[in-house]
Amino acid sequence: MGKLGNYLLILFVSGFLYTETNTFSKWVLELGDNFANLHNDGGYWLIKFYTPWCGNCKRVEPIWGHVVQALKNTHIRIGRIDCSSYPNVAKMFGVTKYPTIKIIRGEEHHTFQGDQDTEQIVNFALRMSGPAVEHITRPESLTNIKNMNQLFFMYVGEREGALWDTFNDVANKMQAHAFYYSTSQSIAEKHIFLNETPAVFVHKENSHYFYTVEAGNGLEEARHLNASIHKWINEERFETFLKISEGNIEEVLQTKKYIVLVVVEENKLQEIPKDMLEFRNMVESVIRKDRDKYHSSFQFGWTSSLELVINIAMERISLPYLIVLNSTTYHHHVPEDDPLIMTTEAIELFLERVYNQQAPAYGGNDFAVRLYRAYFNAKTTLADRYRGNPVLTTVLLGLPTCFLSIIMYFCVCQNCLDANEEDEVPLHEKRE
């Protein structure tokens, strides 16, 4: 009877688990050691490496569900691997943190880097599963691509010559970061005005900006072109006013520009208080109004991640906040005025002072600062924890302190007792 009961319970539980995990299983394969052979089948695999206990993996779970939905009609197959059960597969693909999302085809694999949001992961998978430069042969295709509202790079002209070779080469190297297309002059001219071909431009936020070839010299020409296109693509590959988070800050720092960061409060529904929104819009207007002036040296963006900013600023901050980060030295600059009373002119002046290295610089990345940062983070975490749950923090901190005191009391007292005994002897002697 008991056995039957257990059996029924197991049936019930496994039935429940089955329906629980089965929502996506039509498209998501639960893979294991078998993937060591499977990945060589010639197709593209989007794989999530996870462990059942990691918090970030749980957070990505609903996003992953949407990614699976979005990609279900493509040739990309989707799977996940529980790395706690199959550590060898994780090792094989060099996975060290969880979750890691990779696109894999044969021996080639690329890790998704960036914000873990559905659109970015889907775009990454689509990019990496096609040719580095996709050739557009119909005018409607270009319309469709423009309507996707995605940043992309476009080469116009015959697919030959130094500019094409370099563009193609850079696209292959930086495929993970952006979409690259090529098309003929006649198709491109239906959409934009061209001065000359071949030409390269970037399309973002309904505008396009051409790459202008800088004059190189003779033998050095090819090397020069390569370096200059690399640099240009690196400078252009982010939106004009970008949302920055822990996920993409490393990437953004690669631009080697000053990062102008507006920090605002944002709730779970992505709502921002009115005064902060106004401040954010004002800073955005600075770059929108005068892109030519700021674009090559400043990357503008905003964030609602306090953790990210406190980690840089190393002080308690009040919102909204404006901070400029030097991406080579990691020094940061903050305006002297309260952001809420700043005007566009004041912001422009501040940026000019930063650019001319007249604004005071804080932080950096040398040893003393890193040490202070570690100390500051520990302190902040503790303070936050206390604010979140004073009783628990006190108990957590208090208990060891308590035990330590008791232990110390006994040690010291042992000494007191000993000392007293020893002391007593001379005392008695003196008395006598």
Ligand SMILES: *[C@@H]1O[C@H](CO)[C@@H](O)[C@H](O)[C@H]1NC(C)=O
């Ligand atoms: C092109 O430039 C990039 C970055 O400046 C460099 O990493 C790469 O090796 C160069 N390629 C060639 C073929 O010179």
Ligand SMILES: *[C@@H]1O[C@H](CO)[C@@H](O)[C@H](O)[C@H]1NC(C)=O
């Ligand atoms: C950062 O600081 C260094 C040293 O002061 C300076 O040379 C560089 O131009 C600054 N800006 C950026 C964007 O790196």
